[in-house]
Amino acid sequence: MSFPKGFYWGGATAANQLEGGWQEGGKGISCPDICTGGTATTSKRITPVLEEGTFYPSHDAIDHYHRFKEDIALFAEMGFKMYRFSIAWTRIFPNGDESEPNEAGLKFYEDLIDECLKYNIEPLVTISHYEVPFHLTKKWNSWTDRRMIDCYLNFCKAIFTRYKGKVKYWLTFNEINSATTAMGAFLGQGILNEIKPMDFMDQIDVPNNRFQGLHHQFLASALAVKMAHEIDPNYQVGCMQIMATSYGLTCQPSDQIENQQKNHIMNWFCSDVQCRGKYPNYMNRYFKENNITIHMEPGDDEILAAGPVDFYTCSYYMSNCQTADPEKQKAGKGNILGGVPNPYLKASDWGWQIDPEGLRYSLNEIWDRYELPIFVVENGLGAYDKIEEDGQVKDDYRIDYLRSHIEQMHEAVLDGVDLRGYTPWGCIDLVSASTGEMAKRYGFIFVERYDDGTGDFSRRRKESFYWYQKVIQTNGEDL
């Protein structure tokens, strides 16, 4: 078994979860900078005013800001062909609404990109990954306001022009469809409907704001695709979705319909707009039944039609089931995205049900729907790792998880899916997006940083590091 020639093996991270250096080089405050740490069972908190003595995990994260050369050298040692990272908006525009970019921020990413290119690692850049300048949240409630589009496009223009000739692949928004759930409002969109301290899992949800925000993001994404192609015809711009695979809990037609309806909203709505350049018909009914009114302006349809993406990317971690039976809906959550548990699957320590075959299933669905090149740009197992007495981290559970998913990706390739790359999440341990923990580790590289703020940030190769190195060397033949 082998993957297509030139397959992009690599890894993925996001600025706010690994860089630290939160006030260095003129960086402004971004939404994650006001979030405390949490645990698997206790929500992290949003504190609009920073509390003295409270630990904020993004402030130092894993100190990649000062150690990116060491980290990229480790990625190169594993044989990475692609590295997916994000650019912190607040390093380039500290408040988000300035007219001129911050040179220190541009220079930081230029050095980082040059470091990748030194090792022939292709950068895959997420323009906005779960962090909006907090100033824009306070000023306009972020993406609820149409003026965000211009701020975002200024940001795009600054990076598209500066990194021309060095970067080819861009993603407009990380997991844009997270905003179809209440949790995604602040996480994905920087929307905070009341500026006051609150639990992250207990945000005040105004669905209309999320969907209005999405409309502005769709416009921003379409205009960014157009701008990218004008600046450099070689640029390829993709969308990035959570692929939240789900199945009908039983073969009862009502369960299947329930599943189809949930899938429309969660999995297809955003990518239908971004790949096909128009709103799908099924949203009319959803908006009506949920009292959602989106303000659109004349010309918006044309903007969307003129900016479909060049390729499709997604994260894939887990699946769940859907049922129309209210009694069965009480059976508990299938995972962080809801649904009900699948009786055939095991779950991670965070309750995310592990489903390698679901990846093959979804890749086929995506390909059948869009016939665009696909990259799996996040996948992995968040787990509690331990350093053994001999100094090793024996993460065979992570190897099992990744191996079984790679096997299913290969099946999808045999099925005829045009799969171009695989960048597992958190290739180096970093701060968890949902819980703010370090304890939930995904990496091939262990970082000595703990949730009480201790640790010297030193790096060590886990067992999975050597395993993945071999996978890449053999283009997926030796698993």
Ligand code: BG6
């Ligand atoms: C994706 C995000 O949702 O999943 C990442 O794009 C995130 O930012 C990853 O870190 C894993 O989730 P978590 O909550 O385990 O960090």
